[in-house]
Amino acid sequence: MGSKSAATSESLLDELQNTLAHGTVARRVETLRRVTDLFINGAVDFKDEQIRLFDDVFQCLMEHIETSARVLLSSRLAPIDTAPPLTVRALAFDDLIEVAAPVLSRSERLDDEMLIETARNKSQAHLMAISVRRVLSGAVTDVLVLRGNDEVIQSTVNNPGAEFSDGGFTQLVDRAEGDDNLATCIAMRPTIPRHLYLKLLAKASATVRERLEAANPQQAGDVPTAVREATQRARSVPAAITPETAIAHALVKSLYEDGRLDEHQVTSFAETGKFDEANASLAALASVPVSIAEHMMIETRAEGVMILAKVCGMSWSTVKAIIEMRDKLSGAEPTDLAACKATYERLRPSTAQQVLRFHRMQQSAPAA
Numbered sequence: 166m167g168s169k170s171a172a173t174s175e176s177l178l179d180e181l182q183n184t185l186a187h188g189t190v191a192r193r194v195e196t197l198r199r200v201t202d203l204f205i206n207g208a209v210d211f212k213d214e215q216i217r218l219f220d221d222v223f224q225c226l227m228e229h230i231e232t233s234a235r236v237l238l239s240s241r242l243a244p245i246d247t248a249p250p251l252t253v254r255a256l257a258f259d260d261l262i263e264v265a266a267p268v269l270s271r272s273e274r275l276d277d278e279m280l281i282e283t284a285r286n287k288s289q290a291h292l293m294a295i296s297v298r299r300v301l302s303g304a305v306t307d308v309l310v311l312r313g314n315d316e317v318i319q320s321t322v323n324n325p326g327a328e329f330s331d332g333g334f335t336q337l338v339d340r341a342e343g344d345d346n347l348a349t350c351i352a353m354r355p356t357i358p359r360h361l362y363l364k365l366l367a368k369a370s371a372t373v374r375e376r377l378e379a380a381n382p383q384q385a386g387d388v389p390t391a392v393r394e395a396t397q398r399a400r401s402v403p404a405a406i407t408p409e410t411a412i413a414h415a416l417v418k419s420l421y422e423d424g425r426l427d428e429h430q431v432t433s434f435a436e437t438g439k440f441d442e443a444n445a446s447l448a449a450l451a452s453v454p455v456s457i458a459e460h461m462m463i464e465t466r467a468e469g470v471m472i473l474a475k476v477c478g479m480s481w482s483t484v485k486a487i488i489e490m491r492d493k494l495s496g497a498e499p500t501d502l503a504a505c506k507a508t509y510e511r512l513r514p515s516t517a518q519q520v521l522r523f524h525r526m527q528q529s530a531p532a533a
Contacts, residue, residue, distance in 0.1 A: 180196055180199070181196060181200070181222065181226075184196040184226070185225055185226075190229055190230060190231065193226055193229065193230050193234075194230055194231070194234045196226060197223070197226040197227070197230065197234060197238065198234075198237075200219070200222055200223065200226065201223075201238060201241055201242070204219050204249075205241060205245065208245050208247050208248075209247070211247065216247060216249055216250075217249070219249045219252075220249035220250065220251045220252050223238070223249055223252040224251060224252055224255060227252070227255065232261055232263065232264065235256065235259065235261075235264045236263045236264050236267075238252075238256065239256045239259075239264050239265070239266075239267040239268050240267045242256070242267075242268065242272065243267040243268045243270070243271040243272045244271055244272075245272075246273045246274070247274075248272060248274050250274050253268050253272050253274040253275060254274075254275070254279055256268045257269050257272070257275055257279060257283055258282075258283060258287070260287070260288075262288065262290040262291060262294065265283075265287070265291055265294065266290070266291075266294040269283065269291060269294035269295050269298075270294045270295070270297050270298055271298070271299075277302050277304050277305055280295055280298075280305045281304060281305055281308050283295065284305065284308040284309055284312060285308055285312065289313065289314050289316070289317055292309055292312060292313050292314075292317045293313075293316060293317050293320060295309065296309055296313070296317050296320040296321040296324060296327075297320060297324060298324075298326065299326050300326045300327075301321070301324060301326060301327040301328065302328055303328045303329055303330035303333060304330075306321055306327050306328065306329050306330070306333050307329075307330055307332060307333045309321045310329070310333045310336045310337055310340070311336065315344070315347075318337070318340060318347065319346065319347060319350070322337065322347065322350045322351055322354070323350060328356070329354070329356070329357075331358055331361075331494070332496070334351070334354075334357055334358060334361045335361060335494075335495070335496045337351050338351065338361050338364055338365045338368075341365060341368075342368055345370055345372045345373050345376075348365060348368075348369050348370075348373045349373050349376045349377065351365060352365050352366065352369070352373065352377055353377070353380060355407060356407065356409075357407070358440065358494070359406070359407065359409075359410045359440060359441050359444075359459070360440040360441075360444075360462070360463060360491075360494050360495070361494075363459055363460065363462075363463045364463055364495065367460075367463060409441070410441045413439065413441035413442045413445060414441065414445045414455060416442065417442055417445035417446050417449060418445070418449070420446075421446075421449040421450075426446055426449060426450065428477075428479050428480065428483050430446065431443060431446045431447065431450070431477075431479070431483055431487070432482065432483045432486045434446060435483070435486035435487045435489070435490040436486050436490070438490055438493060438494065440462075440490065440494055443462075443487060443490060444458050444459055444462050445458070447462070447470075447473045447474065447477060447487075448473075450477040451473050451476040451477050451521065453473075453521060453524075453525065457521075457524050457525065458473055460524075461473055461524065462487075462491065463491075463495075465497075467488050467491070467500050467505050468508075470484065470487050470488060470491065471484060471505065471508060471509050471512060471517075472512070472517045472520050472521055473517075473521070474487065474509070475509065475512050475513075475514055475516075475517035476514065476517045476518055476521055478514070481506055481509055481510070484505070484509055485502060485505075485506070488500050488502065488505060
């Protein structure tokens, strides 16, 4: 710092001592303004030790000042990446949303741990402020999805910088039932896992499907019809495929063409939770389109899986691995494996072939 800046700092230190010792609230506010000016003007060059000093000063001055002064401090510190961390944390944890919102929505000083703590303990308004941050990790969105009201959920899903874990997506798909806007936004997230996308579509209203077709016109024409468990009739659904799913399908195609796709490989895919790979493998081995296998795989009951596996001539241990993968991915109640085993052992390959023919016929029928 130059001599002028040093002189400013010295006069400010004197003022600070007097203010903290016996200053009025108005004087505290004026001193806080001057300290903030000093910090903002030099923020780029301050070392960690100096930032710690500012942190102490800000926290002392923040006691007993009115809301409007805390709001102003929060607004001024929010865009500064090197803002004193303990001060930012105190502002973020303020019960008054006017004080907390600027730093919660913008400050890079708040790490995931702080955001999660706030999201777990503060109001819906605090959650809303967090939901619009430039970047949100899956760990933070997990809490927003768990605790947030409809407005918070919608805001989080609309945030292009938000990431979601598989568990977060599972909860979102459950929340979206009956909410066309939310269902459409979730289905258009580029990273939604394929099995959850299909589950969402299976429950989606005609409005949602129309919106998704409008958003993906290039796919609407060649979209296959899907067997609807509830209605047993074909309906047209858009099936936008993410890059991850496309890569998985290409891998399986390559294994199949090289003669390296076998039951052992399918079991391995299922045990490691690779829905796309397991699904495409069953489709290839049963000689059906991937779309038919997908919709049989996501049926509520496990019959679809057992029919595909029986047509492929797979052992019960592989079927069990696939059913367990489905249960884990959907977060549903565990399937009654003993009952499934009995059904699978009774199921004749000829019956399985017949049911599969029915599924093929349903898919090639005109859309309802």
